[in-house]
Amino acid sequence: MIEQLRRAFSTIRLWITTAFKASPGLAVLMCISVVLSSVLSPLQVYAIKLVVDALSGHTPIDPSAVLPGVVLLGVCLLVTAVSGSFAGPTGDTLDEKVYWYVHDDLLKLTAGIPSIGHHEDRRLADRLALIEQDRHQLAGVYRMLSVVGGVTGTITVVAMLWSVSPTLILLLLLATAVAGIQARGWQQQRKLIRTHEHLRRLGTKITDSLTEAPTGVEVRCFGLGHTLVKVAADIISLRHNRYARITTRFARRVSVGWVVYGIGYAVAVFWLLGQVRAGAASIGDLTLLLLVGPQINTTAQGMTNNIRMVVGALDSFGRYQWLHDYADANTWQQSTARPPAVLTDGIRFDRVSFGYPSAQPDGVPGGLDRPADASSERAAPTSPARTGELQPSTALALDDVDLFLPAGTTVAFVGENGAGKSTLVKLLARLYDPTAGSVRIDGVPLADIDPAAWRDRISAGFQDFARLEFLAADSVGVGDLEVRDDRGLIGSAVAAGQADPVIGSLTDGLDTQLGRRFTGGVGLSGGQWQRLALARAFMRRRPLLMLLDEPTAALDPEAEQAIYQQYGETARRLAAETGAVTVLVSHRFSTVRMADLIVVVADGGIAEIGSHAELMLAGGRYAELFELQAHAYR
Numbered sequence: 001m002i003e004q005l006r007r008a009f010s011t012i013r014l015w016i017t018t019a020f021k022a023s024p025g026l027a028v029l030m031c032i033s034v035v036l037s038s039v040l041s042p043l044q045v046y047a048i049k050l051v052v053d054a055l056s057g058h059t060p061i062d063p064s065a066v067l068p069g070v071v072l073l074g075v076c077l078l079v080t081a082v083s084g085s086f087a088g089p090t091g092d093t094l095d096e097k098v099y100w101y102v103h104d105d106l107l108k109l110t111a112g113i114p115s116i117g118h119h120e121d122r123r124l125a126d127r128l129a130l131i132e133q134d135r136h137q138l139a140g141v142y143r144m145l146s147v148v149g150g151v152t153g154t155i156t157v158v159a160m161l162w163s164v165s166p167t168l169i170l171l172l173l174l175a176t177a178v179a180g181i182q183a184r185g186w187q188q189q190r191k192l193i194r195t196h197e198h199l200r201r202l203g204t205k206i207t208d209s210l211t212e213a214p215t216g217v218e219v220r221c222f223g224l225g226h227t228l229v230k231v232a233a234d235i236i237s238l239r240h241n242r243y244a245r246i247t248t249r250f251a252r253r254v255s256v257g258w259v260v261y262g263i264g265y266a267v268a269v270f271w272l273l274g275q276v277r278a279g280a281a282s283i284g285d286l287t288l289l290l291l292v293g294p295q296i297n298t299t300a301q302g303m304t305n306n307i308r309m310v311v312g313a314l315d316s317f318g319r320y321q322w323l324h325d326y327a328d329a330n331t332w333q334q335s336t337a338r339p340p341a342v343l344t345d346g347i348r349f350d351r352v353s354f355g356y357p358s359a360q361p362d363g364v365p366g367g368l369d370r371p372a373d374a375s376s377e378r379a380a381p382t383s384p385a386r387t388g389e390l391q392p393s394t395a396l397a398l399d400d401v402d403l404f405l406p407a408g409t410t411v412a413f414v415g416e417n418g419a420g421k422s423t424l425v426k427l428l429a430r431l432y433d434p435t436a437g438s439v440r441i442d443g444v445p446l447a448d449i450d451p452a453a454w455r456d457r458i459s460a461g462f463q464d465f466a467r468l469e470f471l472a473a474d475s476v477g478v479g480d481l482e483v484r485d486d487r488g489l490i491g492s493a494v495a496a497g498q499a500d501p502v503i504g505s506l507t508d509g510l511d512t513q514l515g516r517r518f519t520g521g522v523g524l525s526g527g528q529w530q531r532l533a534l535a536r537a538f539m540r541r542r543p544l545l546m547l548l549d550e551p552t553a554a555l556d557p558e559a560e561q562a563i564y565q566q567y568g569e570t571a572r573r574l575a576a577e578t579g580a581v582t583v584l585v586s587h588r589f590s591t592v593r594m595a596d597l598i599v600v601v602a603d604g605g606i607a608e609i610g611s612h613a614e615l616m617l618a619g620g621r622y623a624e625l626f627e628l629q630a631h632a633y634r
């Protein structure tokens with residue numbers, strides 16, 4: 001209970017502060033405008049009643065009796081006109097500013113998480129998408145003030161109806177009941193949107209695969225176009241049909257409700273007319289009821305809209321708060337140790353087990369008829385374990401691994417697809433923390449080392465390399481941000497990564513814009529992109545760890561040979577300078593055999609370990625695979 005209150009309080013605080021942080025001046029202006037507009041509208045009606053009462057039954061007309069009503073009406077109209085003229089543009093500008101503020105904040109939150117587990121977390125993806133869709137809900141505190149305005153407006157209408165006859169309050173109650181049905185429909189629509197978000201994302205993803213270049217080739221070769229269009233349409237229409245059913249059901253109920261209200265209002269007018277005839281009510285009272293009539297249902301709808309808006313905003317800000325909590329729980333702030341200047345002992349896996357977050361039960365996307373549990377929406381991720389980052393997995397990619405990588409050595413990981421080689425590499429880069437056990441750097445747990453400081457001391461080349469569509473110089477230079485503009489170092493890295501021919505083929509050399517989507521941008525082949533990625537990896541000057549996870553898969557044999565020669569030289573130099581460990585993942589045994597230590601990974605564990613000569617002598621799995629490949633090349 002206390003925890004829920006604390007969360008509600010921090011959500012409301014986030015709601016209030018967001019608009020003021022995004023644009024304090026505009027937020028204040030909008031607050032003033034909302035309060036004014038909520039008070040002025042009922043006041044105008046009251047002013048008309050004053051005028052009518054002053055006029056009726058008084059001949060000749062007494063100007064002094066009419067004056068207060070006329071002055072009040074004039075002031076109301078003037079202030080409404082002035083505040084109305086700036087409210088629209090001010091509100092739009094504030095909405096835009098809040099949207100971009102939240103957008104930037106979300107990017108900072110997600111980019112600030114040092115692990116990559118959150119990229120695979122369905123709950124995070126759902127919430128990010130919902131926040132994006134609900135951006136108008138986030139647009140500020142002045143909407144909260146409209147609730148205050150709504151309450152003021154309601155009290156005024158109640159007072160006016162009461163002044164004519166307390167029985168007329170029944171009209172407001174009737175209108176509120178109808179508006180309540182409308183709000184309930186809206187609530188069900190929102191629930192459906194929330195619980196079916198994964199279907200929308202799935203549909204969009206399939207549609208994207210039809211329009212994006214990398215997938216477009218296979219979609220055409222396999223003639224998948226029509227099938228995928230149908231699958232996407234089925235998924236989207238499933239969500240749409242459920243939504244439409246709710247909309248129609250509630251539209252019917254609400255229409256009936258307003259017809260009943262209309263009849264009630266007509267009865268009230270005729271009843272009051274009778275009262276006027278009988279001298280029990282004034283013409284001013286009848287005028288007031290006629291004028292207030294349309295306001296009764298606007299007030300009732302305003303009231304329910306306000307409740308709906310508050311609930312919606314609390315929902316959106318709850319999600320926004322959840323993301324803040326998620327990021328806080330995953331920043332690894334407690335990791336403050338510095339990596340060693342040089343590696344003297346080595347890197348040790350100490351009883352390491354690991355399961356991917358997406359292999360957690362909660363990470364499995366809901367099936368078409370099994371939407372995500374909406375009740376989990378508001379639960380706060382108070383610790384990494386609750387975010388799914390470190391929960392024990394049902395499917396372990398690594399199971400109780402003990403492994404030592406001595407300082408100054410080159411170590412090769414070999415094994416079948418899915419054995420766990422890349423997972424070992426990811427743990428070494430601390431892209432995830434182990435589920436159990438620890439990775440130690442010269443005896444210090446990697447989990448205690450500042451992730452940014454550790455990444456500064458590693459260099460990496462991956463099979464799934466990034467195609468950074470920047471200027472060619474930047475695409476390489478960002479490999480070490482501190483020296484990203486140093487053309488001398490970039491030139492050496494380009495040479496080491498065998499990317500000279502790539503840069504040489506570009507019209508403006510290093511100053512060429514990469515990426516066909518940019519004006520004057522140049523498209524590269526897969527192998528050319530990979531050479532730039534390798535050059536980027538060579539930007540790091542004193543790494544303690546070089547990670548090469550099949551980094552040459554897209555290269556021609558000549559370039560691959562040259563690259564490994566280069567890596568061999570760099571590994572020897574670094575081993576002498578920093579005691580660096582070079583880790584190589586490869587399926588090519590001609591490359592693997594050069595390593596000091598070969599680790600055969602199988603089923604998430606270590607099957608064999610030793611030098612090429614030792615493993616060949618042992619005649620186990622490595623020797624078998626080596627012979628198989630050597631035979632194929634003979």
Ligand SMILES: Nc1ncnc2c1ncn2[C@@H]1O[C@H](COP(=O)(O)OP(=O)(O)OP(=O)(O)O)[C@@H](O)[C@H]1O
Nearest residue numbers: 356358359397415416417418419420421422423424
């Ligand atoms: N992001 C992920 N989410 C869930 N499971 C994953 C993820 N990445 C890998 N796995 C699973 O973890 C296990 C080990 O995968 P890993 O990528 O480490 O294998 P690998 O030995 O590098 O294979 P390959 O030679 O094909 O690259 C596999 O069962 C794989 O399906």
